[in-house]
Amino acid sequence: MPALSPTMETGTLSKWLVKVGDAVKSGDVLAEIETDKATMEVESIDEGVVAELVVAAGSEGVPVGQVILRLAGEGEEAAPAAAPLPPAGGVGGGAAVPPAPAAVVEAPKVAPVAVENPPPTPPASGRGEEGKEGRVNASPLARRIAEAKGVALDGVTGSGPNGRIVRADVEAAAGKPAPKAAAVAAEAPAPTAPVSGGEKKAAPAPVPTSDIPHEVVKLGNVRKVIAKRLTEAKATIPHIYLTVDVRLDALLKLRGELNKALEPRKIKLSVNDMVIKALALALRQVPKCNVSFAGDNLISYSRADISVAVAAPSGLITPIIVGADLKPMSVIATEMKALAEKAREGKLQPHEYQGGTASVSNLGMFGIKNFDAVINPPQAMILAVGTGEKRAVVDGDAVVVATVMSVTGSFDHRAIDGADGAELMGAFKALIENPLGLVA
Structure with a gap:
């Protein structure tokens, strides 16, 4: 074996x-x-x-x-x-x-x-x-x-x-x-x-007895690993959470223009593809957050490899966009589509899901407004992305309606200070609200 x-x-x-x-x-x-x-x-x-x-x-x-x-x-x-x-x-x-x-x-x-x-x-x-x-x-x-x-x-x-x-x-x-x-x-x-x-x-854990009608479903290998790793993450990593509200109107407008230009190539950008690019560029701007905690050492990465949470039938898995900071969004969209399909079919190769320097977990498509994600060790941060929704916001002296998305970063406080995490969230917000920086 x-x-x-x-x-x-x-x-x-x-x-x-x-x-x-x-x-x-x-x-x-x-x-x-x-x-x-x-x-x-x-x-x-x-x-x-x-x-x-x-x-x-x-x-x-x-x-x-x-x-x-x-x-x-x-x-x-x-x-x-x-x-x-x-x-x-x-x-x-x-x-x-x-x-x-x-x-x-x-x-x-x-x-x-x-x-x-x-x-x-x-x-x-x-x-x-x-x-x-x-x-x-x-x-x-x-x-x-x-x-x-x-x-x-x-x-x-x-x-x-x-x-x-x-x-x-x-x-x-x-x-x-x-x-x-x-x-x-x-x-x-x-x-x-x-x-x-x-x-x-392996000897199974005892199943609690109950008079309530129920069935016992045996855990698959993927679910066992998820349970083990997330328990270790919450038990051993001191999480801190930082949330920002991001206006999406400019990004949605740019996305529509880019998708129209990409139609002949049959490529369609999603908001998640643009979020991946924005996080990768933000990590390059704030390298103190592109790190891993390793006991007496801190590993600082010179490239932003973004793990993206995908819900597969067997459980959560995180395929990686390698070098997302260096790739155009059209390439990110193409790779992400192929990786997500392989993940759902259980055909990912180890190099396609092992590693990564930070993660993105997006539940916006399910209507979730905001949430706190669990860090995927040995990474030191993960971005939890909520849905974009119409909200009343203050713009100067006026109150206007805008499309707003809440984003929460979970950080390993052993490796990343709150001020550095806040700087990263600020850089991410600026890139989303001024999206031409994603294609420059």
Whole structure:
């Protein structure tokens, strides 16, 4: 099971796209795996004949590093076709072993230090983790990272089961610390509880009993991650909230003119596209807000990558407009439309939703006047955008009717002072109310 995102600890093997006896080569798609954010296709990095499907399609909670498929190399015979087995033992990277008796399964979990170099177990397919003679024992993700960073695997010491080289080893060899989540996932999978059919899943929290008619809906991977991350954000980040009312009349007029000019190119700008551009430019004007808090350090970004909240069937996800401060609004509109469609179909790739320096959450289309958004760590701010509505406003000595939108910025007070946040909100307001600055 590859680590397909930095926060991925387990995955759901949604579907096998190969069967025992199939010949595969490097680049062939083997399976569809549901991560904590999307369903992704996993490609083979080797060639051979499928000898065994170790994990059954539909298995949930498969730990990163767990063997899910075995290939027979040239000159080896594939094992007889057999029904795929559910994950065995939950220890990543080791050879598959028969299900243990009930008394053994219930034994206390062995500490990670005790399983770093377990004695080798005879592989079910007659082929060890080393595969072909002289082949380096490394996970597929570790191989891809090593190739990208130019790291020679034969000089890396593996810390995974049976001495397997994992992502953390490659990034350490490249002189860059590995993400904590991926390292922990490879070494210490989440606790599991036995269920029917031998499959192991995370022990569920007890369901409250009630006489009120109800149904219990199991959380999907995306909803679990949302719950975990937002709980951490509200518990660990001291939020401060700053709200401004922005007049939209000039922006709406410019939007109409631009859309008329863009009709031959079949591009239509939304107010949200213009908000993304305005926030990106405001972050460049007030770089003290384009930051992330990192313990004893403050990371200051020289580019504004804007994450945009999209409501997908599986839950909230935030695709990113990279370099929004440098892109014309027509490009932002085109990219945002494509990313939103991929998000709703669950087809976003990790690089399309991981990262970002600030976020936009717009509930204006639902008629919401204003709200406070939760910061998406490790970012230090998020902009909550309400609906544009007709309001009476004072213009000099007169009271006039104008289209006004309330916008609230949530800021991480550890990284951004109130005065700096207020300066950012002022810069954003000025860009929206004088929108020619968005196209200059």
